[in-house]
Amino acid sequence: MARTIPIFAQKPVSTAGILEFKVSPPLALYVHVPWCVQKCPYCDFNSHEANGAIPERQYVDALIADLQSALPLIWGRPVVSVFFGGGTPSLLSPAAIDELLAAFRALAMLAPDAEITLEANPGTVEAEKFAGFRAAGVNRLSLGIQSFNDDHLTALGRIHGAAEAKRAAQLAGEHFESFNLDLMYGLPGQTLEQALSDVDTALSFQPSHLSCYQLTLEPNTRFAAFPPELPEGDLCADMQEAIETRLAAAGFSNYETSAFARAGKQCRHNLNYWYFGDYLGIGAGAHSKLTLHDRVLRQMRWKHPNAYLDNVQQGQPLQESREIAGSELPFEFMMNALRLADGFHPSQFEARTAQQLQRIVPQLKAAEREGLLEVGPEKIAPTLKGRRFLNVLLERFLES
Structure with a gap:
């Protein structure tokens, strides 16, 4: 059986500015698949239009070689979760996913109960693959629904319609005990009633998890260059509050800024991010954060699929690698942990940063006085005001 590391069990040491981590954080594996059938106008992720068949065989071989090259950094560490993200990972065949998971089990310490x-x-076409993905070992599906309204899907540049969205959600429930539906609100021309209708339709499929987030115009996207007319800020705030109320009544906890889950169904992979755990990212443009005994590394693979494939073949999957300065760790920790409604235990800050909590006590107290943070001996957590104004709260820790 794989060894389970308690979240708060680590005892850090920081002597004369030298970091020393006695126990590594939990480790997750992220796998990026960079292709989509069509690039959405709001998307700023590392995704590329496939323009035909993707080079599946070549990419699977590259992912396995990429993982092999990274093994010295993760020797002996159990992998608690795997997340295939994109892009559109379901463009891969079930056989490819099966081969990759078999390789992950053979090369890394993939925990028997890992969330995948x-x-x-x-x-x-993709919905017909769901049974194959489940048979390959995937035990959690995340569906990019965005809306069940045809007009709004067209405005978002999505290639599926409402009927396909409903069919896919139904099939997800038939094949997966745990599945997430992604929804967006604040869409062009959307009313409060329409936003809630999307939520009610999603709930009718009995998902275990929902991600509900506001459409934002990100730089370097088509929407940024040609912005659509979006609902006013006050209406979007009303949508957010109404969605939170509706989901709470349906038994979902808003455990993270835009994440809602039934009891025990939180996304373990994302929780590891927010608790500032470690993750190894493989695939084009994938990012890693890895804790060694005396430093924390951030890495990025080559972003463009062709550049990634070429460089992996030459044994050089990394485009960038750098050490996170000790002075940066407190803010990086807070930027993740304060997204969680329940916050974090004070000892976890010390475990993840190898620094004493005393270092940020002035900022904690200032945020507490402003009503943004609750600070106690067992828990540090954002207030409702702190969650609403998360960026303002995080600014308090920029110069910790």
Whole structure:
């Protein structure tokens, strides 16, 4: 059996500015699949239009070689979760996913109870693959629904319609005990009633998890260059509050800024991010954060699929690698942990940063006085005001 590391069990040491981590944080594996059938106008992720068949065989071989090259950094550490993200990972065949998971089990210490999530988009061809993905070992599906309204899907540049979205959600429930539906609100021309209708439709499929987030215009996207007319800020705030109320009544906890889950169904992979755990990212443009005994590394693989494939073949999957300065760790920790409604135990800050909590006590107290933070001996957590104004709260820790 794989060894389970308690979240708060680590005892850090920081002597004369030298970091020393006695026990490594939990480790997750992220696998990026960079292709989509069509690039959405709001998307700023590392995704590229496939323009035909993707080079599946070549990419699977590259992912396995990428993992092999990273093994010296993760020797002896159990992998608690795997997340296939994109892009559109469900463009891969079930056979490819099966081969990759077999390689992960053979090369890394993949925990027997690991959460294995695969992102998918609605569509008849992909929906037919769901049984194959489940048989390959995927035990959690995340569906990019965005809306069940045809007009709004068209405005978002999605290639599926409402009927396909509903069919995919139904099939997800038939094949996966745990599945997430992604929804967006604040869409062009959307009313409060329409936003709640999307939520009610999603709930009718009995998902274990929902991600509900506001459409934002990100730089370097088509929407940024040609912005659509979006609902006013006050209406979007009303949508957010109404969605939170509706989901709370349905038994979902808003455990993270835009994440809602039934009891025990929180996304373990994402929780590891927010608790500032470690993750190894493989695939084009994938990012890693890895804790060694005396430092924390951030890495990025080559972003463009062709550049990634070429460089992996030459044994050089990394485009960038740098050590996170000790002075940066407090803010990086807070930027993740304060997204969680329940916050974190004070000892976890010390475990993840190898620094004493005393270092940020002035900032904690200032945020507490402003009503943004609750500070106690067992828990440090954002207030409702702190969650609403998270960026303001995080600014308090920029110069910790």
